[in-house]
Amino acid sequence: MKILVIGSGGREDALCWKLRKEKNKIYCASGNGGTERWGENVDINPQDLKGLTDFVKKEKIEITVVGPEAPLASGIVNYFEEKGFRIFGPSKEAAELETSKVFAKEFMRKNEIPTADFEIFNSEEKALKYILNKEFPIVIKADGLCGGKGVFICQDIETAKKAVHSLMADKVFGKQGERIVIEDCLIGEEVSCLAFVDGEDFLPLVSSQDHKAIFDQDKGPNTGGMGAYSPVSLITEKLSERIKKEILEKTIKGLLNLGIKFKGILYLGLMITCDGPKVLEFNVRFGDPEAQAIIPRLKSCLLEPIIGAIDGKLSNIRLEWDERTVLSVVLASSGYPEKYEAPKGIFGLDKLEDLKDILIFHSGTERREGKVWTKGGRVLSITGYGYDINEAKIRVYSAISNVQFEGMQFRRDIGAKEVRRTRKNPQI
Numbered sequence: 001m002k003i004l005v006i007g008s009g010g011r012e013d014a015l016c017w018k019l020r021k022e023k024n025k026i027y028c029a030s031g032n033g034g035t036e037r038w039g040e041n042v043d044i045n046p047q048d049l050k051g052l053t054d055f056v057k058k059e060k061i062e063i064t065v066v067g068p069e070a071p072l073a074s075g076i077v078n079y080f081e082e083k084g085f086r087i088f089g090p091s092k093e094a095a096e097l098e099t100s101k102v103f104a105k106e107f108m109r110k111n112e113i114p115t116a117d118f119e120i121f122n123s124e125e126k127a128l129k130y131i132l133n134k135e136f137p138i139v140i141k142a143d144g145l146c147g148g149k150g151v152f153i154c155q156d157i158e159t160a161k162k163a164v165h166s167l168m169a170d171k172v173f174g175k176q177g178e179r180i181v182i183e184d185c186l187i188g189e190e191v192s193c194l195a196f197v198d199g200e201d202f203l204p205l206v207s208s209q210d211h212k213a214i215f216d217q218d219k220g221p222n223t224g225g226m227g228a229y230s231p232v233s234l235i236t237e238k239l240s241e242r243i244k245k246e247i248l249e250k251t252i253k254g255l256l257n258l259g260i261k262f263k264g265i266l267y268l269g270l271m272i273t274c275d276g277p278k279v280l281e282f283n284v285r286f287g288d289p290e291a292q293a294i295i296p297r298l299k300s301c302l303l304e305p306i307i308g309a310i311d312g313k314l315s316n317i318r319l320e321w322d323e324r325t326v327l328s329v330v331l332a333s334s335g336y337p338e339k340y341e342a343p344k345g346i347f348g349l350d351k352l353e354d355l356k357d358i359l360i361f362h363s364g365t366e367r368r369e370g371k372v373w374t375k376g377g378r379v380l381s382i383t384g385y386g387y388d389i390n391e392a393k394i395r396v397y398s399a400i401s402n403v404q405f406e407g408m409q410f411r412r413d414i415g416a417k418e419v420r421r422t423r424k425n426p427q428i
């Protein structure tokens with residue numbers, strides 16, 4: 001089939017890699033230095049909906065797969081469907097689960113989906129009054145999309161006041177912070193649980209864990225994600241069943257009650273607390289870098305559940321997974337997640353090409369003059385298989401020792417929580 005993948009990150013490179021392995025013809029808008037290994041990069045901005053549908057028509061693309069949230073928020077799926085093109089992803093209305101935290105929290109309250117207790121505010125004065133009586137820490141969130149920067153974990157009242165002021169008075173994120181959520185801080189471990197959804201049925205993917213902070217031991221500011229692994233042994237069969245019953249089923253049913261058929265990937269960002277799983281956030285797409293850890297484990301076809309979700313026919317599809325662990329470490333530019341320097345020449349990638357059980361996924365890269373250059377904050381996801389987390393970790397970090405670019409930074413502790421857990425529970 002002719003497939004167009006929208007986006008230019010490591011997630012999209014992993015999607016293109018897998019879909020190409022399944023013998024499809026791949027186009028990627030706008031792609032990166034990695035995606036052009038699997039097909040053709042197309043220089044159209046993911047927000048240029050008319051440009052994209054013109055291209056789909058001209059090239060007779062059969063399926064479009066959307067990677068990032070921004071085009072979903074702009075209604076790319078509604079636009080394509082109105083024009084009669086097949087596209088994988090939720091409608092603008094369904095995407096509100098990710099694009100509005102106020103919508104998501106009210107939805108969870110109404111549908112009795114476990115999440116942190118919260119209140120919503122549209123006035124600074126009321127928000128400040130409310131936090132006076134709160135026990136700390138508390139979490140303050142801007143309503144809209146803020147590129148992962150709209151969440152403040154506040155340990156004391158001064159930090160909380162500052163967060164409210166910067167969102168509501170200084171309007172650092174403009175309209176996105178006009179309304180805010182103030183919620184209880186949950187204690188536990190975070191896990192990402194994704195599922196294909198076809199409007200009514202769902203098909204869970206294997207569990208994974210992201211590492212959001214820039215530095216080791218979860219220190220420093222949050223990023224888009226500095227590495228991931230799959231599976232997470234914390235997610236036992238029993239817990240998976242609870243997640244299905246208490247969260248996935250209720251979410252899909254709750255949306256149907258609103259007249260919304262969710263089609264695409266539903267991503268639950270969960271905190272596994274001592275009271276069970278609670279939703280921190282919904283995303284409406286594959287995670288990045290979770291996709292780089294999950295997709296290499298998918299032994300069965302990826303296109304089949306994509307088409308199943310579009311056509312409302314997931315119920316007969318079974319996914320087959322590689323039993324091994326996959327771990328993926330992000331190599332980032334100096335300065336990321338703030339201002340970073342680029343382009344820098346990347347050296348040593350050729351040494352990884354023939355390494356057994358190692359995959360290289362590109363994010364912010366481009367190819368020029370026969371060389372690969374950095375072009376973004378997150379640059380590469382070096383990914384590897386292992387019979388367990390320890391072997392995967394050793395394999396990936398030893399591969400990384402071959403790669404270099406000026407200012408390259410990466411976390412040395414991706415998977416460390418799982419390593420500790422498996423040491424405590426040697427039977428896992």
Ligand code: AMP
Binds near residue numbers: 116183
């Ligand atoms: P969100 O975009 O809502 O997932 O928030 C970004 C990150 O902030 C999450 O991945 C968590 O690390 C943290 N976070 C968000 N909400 C809470 C909460 N209620 N309790 C503890 N940590 C949270």
Ligand code: GLY
Binds near residue numbers: 224286288290
């Ligand atoms: N890795 C987190 C996300 O994709 O939002």
